[in-house]
Amino acid sequence: MNEAMTAMLPPRLEAMLLEHEVAQFLYEEAALLDGRRYDVWLGLLDDDLDYWMPIRSTRSQSEQDLEFTQPGQGAFFDDDKSAMAARVAKLATGYSWAEDPPSRTRRLITNVRIAGHLPGEPLSLRVESNFIIYRSRLEREEDLWAGRREDTLRKVDGQWRIARRHIFLDHVSLLSNNLSIFF
């Protein structure tokens, strides 16, 4: 559907189409990661990427605002585009033992919501989603991660790009040997 046709739609229908488009993009992205097509996936990340997974701690009810570390503090992932490119390059070396032989993963991305439009051009959205990622490794190793993501998606030349991804795991102490996959 072209821009002119979209403009003629009632606002709610227009919003639904955008929600659909964003959800489809996240599903496609998840399929690329499950399919280990990291070089293609890297192309979805914008040049000013902020990819961050803070550390969580168990706090009392009155200190829930302190559960997660802040930017600049301890983090599991604290990457920009070049750091992420290095991660992808690492996986392609043939010596990346934690992923060679590769993990078998299945990403379930759900509860996709557009949380807001950011001002200015190009079109930029705050998008929230939940995930469950299952990993099977070697014979019997299994991992399960659950959490929430806050993304900034940007439409550049008709293509969605991920400019920011903040990942909030539900774990405090991770049960997995490592985090050698992407979220």
Next chain:
Amino acid sequence: MAMPNARKAPVDRARAAAAAQLVDAQAGRIDRRIFVDEEIYRIELEQIFARCWLYLAHESQIPNPGDFVSVFMGEQPVIVCRGRDGKINAFLNSCRHRGNRVCRVDQGNAKTFVCAYHGWAYDTAGKLVGVPGQDEYYHNELDRSAWGLPPVARVDSYNGLIFGSFDAEAPSLDDYLGDMRWGLDLLLGQGDFVAVPGIARWGIDCNWKFASDNAIGDMYHGATSHRSAIMAGHASGTGYTVFGSGSNTLLDRAFFRHDNGFTLVTPYGHGLTASYYDEKSMDFSSPLARWRTDADILARMGEKRARTQRANMNVFPNLFVNSGSRELMVRNPLGPGRTEMWKTTLVDRNLSPEAQRMQVRASNRHFGPAGMFEQDDGENWSQSTFGCSTPVAARYPLNYAMGLGHGEVQPATDGTPPLIETLVNEHAQLWMYRCWAQYLTAETWPQLQQDHIEPKGAL
């Protein structure tokens, strides 16, 4: 101070002596059973984790009265809390009434710790200060002074690092660390450090000793285990070490050369391996390299430490310290085949916020479960542990004989402890297991102090 009515479970001396025999230091062979056997693990919890000085926390994590962190000593939950008087207290996190943890959060600030089951309340020194129904139900017959949270027998700090021991007979922390203090100052002497908020915790299906033996002296694994990270251009966690990518990397440089560094081992099982830097690989203009141009710090460090690019070390039994990426990592055992990592990054409080950010980012990318280096360690240590658990392979000992007999300990010189002048060897690892065997068999700390081994001759 032992609490009244405390009773310690006896250690099976014959089992402990048999376990100690599984380390053959002369031949550099170690029986695989020490990494998987449930009974040996139980003995370790008593003879090592209930006796050694264990790292608890960094002083900067609890700056104010009432501030606390909830940690583990071995498998034992412990609260480390700054009292109203400013003193650092450590005591068991287990109610004296039904055993519940009186604190179920990781950190915070408290006036009292109140058990959620029946409401027994303890103050910031672990003293029992409140018992619901003390008059009516207990007829005022409960002696509250005898039912406080048992204190960790000894608590002391070294340069901001808080340690504790459950054994009142343990030597002083200074005596326990001995020459390892010289090693720890490779990191702690670089500046005035505080702990960065956020302890990265994750579990690995490995025996805790595989993590410790990697920390104390495995400069052999880097070129293979971490090859992919190095090839991808990730050099180290220092934030100011410069390496190329592709073939022009530290794989080709001095980093892993046999004679390009030194090894330290000290009584009670501590040790480190340190590599020298090469001029081409350092960005001395980086704010993170500031200490390397500070005349006072260099004078304190002395020539040998000033030339060090980075050291990996282990304070026995389970504190890994990296002087390059400035991290403390505790490896808490959760059974013979499971270990929980606790990673804390230190940062120099005198650096600018931008420089601190640089360093924290470098550490975040380097170590931790997603770290460019460390993600491959988890895979390897779990494989080592699995490889010790299978019945037929268990008949064949593991080889710890690299360089055996070639590690000549050089005598101490002015300000420098006895060192071995090589980088890639297994002296420190084998040393750790020799000390491990002594902990298993020695009945008391005075006996350990009398019998402990000193590094000398050719290891």
